[in-house]
Amino acid sequence: MGQATLEIQRISGHAGAAPGAGTQRDLEVCKLIDVTTCIGCKACEVACLEWNGLPFEQTTFDNTYQTMPDTRWNYWQLIRFKEVKKNGDSTLGEFSDSDNSDNLMWIFRKDQCMHCSDPGCLRACPADGAIVQYQNGIVDFQQENCIGCQYCVSGCPFNIPKFNETTKKVYKCTLCSDRVGQGLEPACIKSCPTGCLQFGTKEDMLRAAEERTKQLQKNGFTNAGVYDPASIDGTHVIYVLHDNTNPEIYGNLPKTPRIPLAFTVWKRFFKPILGGLSMLGLAGIFFHYVMLGPKRTQPEPTIKQEGK
Secondary structure (H helix, E strand, C coil): CCHHHHCEEECCCCCCCCCCCCEEECCCEEEEEEHHHCCCCCHHHHHHHHHHCCCCCCCCCCCCCCCCCCCECCECCEEEEEEEEECCCCCEECCCCCCCHHHEEEEEEEECCCCECCCHHHHHCCCCCCEEECCCCCEEECHHHCCCCCHHHHHCCCCCCEEECCCCEEECCCCCHHHHCCCCCCHHHHHCCCCCEEEEEHHHHHHHHHHHHHHHHHCCCCCCEEECCHHHCCECEEEEECCCCCHHHCCCCCCCCCCCHHHHHHHHHHHHHHHHHHHHHHHHHHHHHHHHCCCCCCCCCCCCCCCC
16 A cells, blocks of 8 residues: 555644544545455454544343354444355355354354445434544544434444444544544554455445456356445445355345334435524524614503592
């Protein structure tokens, strides 16, 4: 990665106490997750916890190799374990106890915030400054501005933001915006022993993903492809999948993620209209004051007494 990629730029006038707030790279950044080379070691999970100082808590065993069933407010990255069968046409599917063990394979997917180009959480959030999207594509939460409404939870097509009942705030992966702001890789990238995780510009990562896809297709995975869903204008976390025609098999990765229509209508239509009506109301109050003056106290009525 060239030196120009690591240039740091400040967003003038941006305020906030969140780590890395106000810093960014010049270029659009991206994390590449090559599912085909992940070995499920969970080093990225530990690195995320340690770098962000997240408190760990006891997990619940549910007969899988996963650390826990789902991500939590204090557990932003989770390796999902899945055993599937490889069909003759190179597609992957659910397996049953009667399947030939020769056709079974493990797949591991690193589940985390996708840092969408069109973030559903940002569309849904009514609190100014609680969710910000830097010019490099990172979507960051600033908890000091969060009002705990949880609309971002409903607006996310990947079920990522998680609510803390104690603090009444919502949390998720920040793509290590503090590290990226200083020209460093996210902590999980540094910990990966297989090269499954890569980080750089979106252009470079797409190129690397396409090259890896071609290798997989030559090796029998003819449906291999890059997961970068166009339905939300792409993401800044992309995957290389053995079978891009069936992403749901990778721990419920949605094939066509979409932002709920209600949040789209609110953000694009009703919110600007209501904002405009509010401005008209303020203008009416101003001109009323100018033309008629301030409100005056009514004089006390004179009471006429009898015989006078």
